Amino acid sequence: QDGDTARIRGGKILVAYLTRSGNTRVIAQTLHRALNADLFEIRPASPYPADYEEHVAQASRERAEGYAPPLAALVTDIASYDEVFLGFPIWGQAAPPPILSFLKGHDLRAKALRPFITHGGYGVGSAPGTLAGLAPAARIQPAFVMEADQERRTLNQIKAWLGRIEGE
Template sequence: MTAGGGHAVSRRAALSTPVAMALIAGSTTACAQETRPVAGPTSNILVAYFTRSGNTRVIANQLKRTLDADLFEILPAEPYPEDYQANVDQARRERDAGFEPPLKAEVQNLAAYDTVYLGFPIWGETAPPVIRSFLRKHDLSGKTVRPFITHGGYGQGSSLSVLARRAPGARILDAFVMEADQERRTINLITEWLGSDAGAEANR
């Protein structure tokens, strides 16, 4: 059990879960899909999520299919930079300033949902600023909230504390926490590769 009540899932254990198997099997097609906000409630379960690289979207789509739930993608009004490092830098500035970016859209008829699955990646050891915006705009009092969290190797950080502060009237259950650090790892590997090329050139 990790701080805040979430279950820390090891890389090996995570890969053996049904959700993780769906992540592996469906990553190519699901990441290419564009999720649109639900037109109206068709279920009493809502899956709301924010993603950058698509890992969280794959989990969200699996939850939608398994639970026959409605799906809502949390989007900032102004998209984050596509460049990974620029995105990291902006998210850090927003976190440090306590900035909450405006949302592109809000959930309609939130009162129709009893349970909300809330998904997001960990940015800067906490929930992304846009998740704080979502929680400020949506009153989850009286609802059951089930977080699902992806991270790049450093765990869930203070994200559950953010949920507890921003949704004090909600019943927050243990989180599904999964390491999914492909983007950061790829950047590091490329940097190392380019560094080795530079060293080889210097030794010629």
């Protein structure tokens, strides 16, 4: 089945994605299997804090500075791909800083770029403009956009539960 998909579409496909809490990984792995595509996880050289609030604060500082953190690895043979599916969550109404690094670090000229974006309910913000600005020579296709669970919502519910327990 996978082989059929690859043959029908033709060309070599890369699925590259960034995730913190796993929502975007579910989509990436589904695409990887369905399209018989290579899978690449975008990881910054130094990982973000495990603590959610610390992560949000660091990402917010980086965004304000326009910082593009060095990545743990780049795709070695990016030139061999005809199509790149690029997945990421929205952080602070924007594409996450490591996505800036990915776009700056790879030549996507003439490739089809298919974004898939997850967000916690506030939409894609400035991300489409960032993609267009940093991959101007790619053939950017309409993004697949999906609202997904927010870690913050989980944290708030746990806090409320603990509050109720303490009040007992």
